[in-house]
Amino acid sequence: MITSTKSGGFSGSRIIGHSIKWIFLIAIAFFTIFPIIMAMLGSVKTNAELTTGATLLPSVWKFSNYATAWKQANFAQFTWNSLFISIIVTIGTLLVATMSAYAVDRTKFPGKRLYVSLQASTMFISIGAVVLMPQFNLMVKLGLNKSLWGVIIILISSHAVIYFMLIGFFKAIPRDLDEAAYIDGCNFFTVYWRIILPLLRPALGVTALFTFRGAWNEYILPLVFTMTNPKLQTLTVGLANLRYGIGAAAEAHLMMAGACLSFLPILVVYVLANKSFIQVTAGSVKG
Structure with missing residues (x-):
């Protein structure tokens, strides 16, 4: 009992x-x-209906808002600019972060602790307001202040979070694999490229998602670097231009439609990276 x-x-x-x-x-x-x-x-309401907020569902479903937002915000050009920045930043960040994490985890060199400390310190410095002016002045001296490459270089340089995410995965890879590869005639870079990176695919998928999302949602840097060249504006900057329409009237319904359109690339990336999330989670539970 x-x-x-x-x-x-x-x-x-x-x-x-x-x-x-x-x-x-x-x-x-x-x-x-x-x-x-x-x-x-x-996004499918009229501006007046959205502003008053009287009803939850629209009385008339105005899917034409998407076409209007696409034309007014020049979505085709701005989407290409955002994709260009996001893809290059993702590839560059993964290369820089994986190489630095591999070197720190697998080798000993003077100033190693100082390097790790500097990486950690950059995580507490805002990439926007605090360091925006020095970054812009540097790109002016390099002649990159009127191109998207200035934005790309700055975003790649802020890879500390990705670096610390990857360093944990590197420590989980046994060094015996490195030694076996060296015996077979591989050098330091070959071990990194042929042995380590294939084992990091789930981690690379997850970190690529975070990097792509951060670059896609970046607003301050593209806004500053494209003020003199509107054709180089990204989607986030272009969406802000939908705020006011003819007669300086706020057009919130077009901003909603544009925001929904900007969701699509991120959703595609999430779907592609879903398998990596599952593999990382399964590996952590198994361990």
């Missing part, structure tokens, strides 16, 4: 624990998805 009472108590507390967990997860999912649903519904 005592055993059944205890087991019943355990099962009851377990049910309560699972219920609280599911309530918490559902609440998080609701607060995460609700703004996206509201943006999608607002």
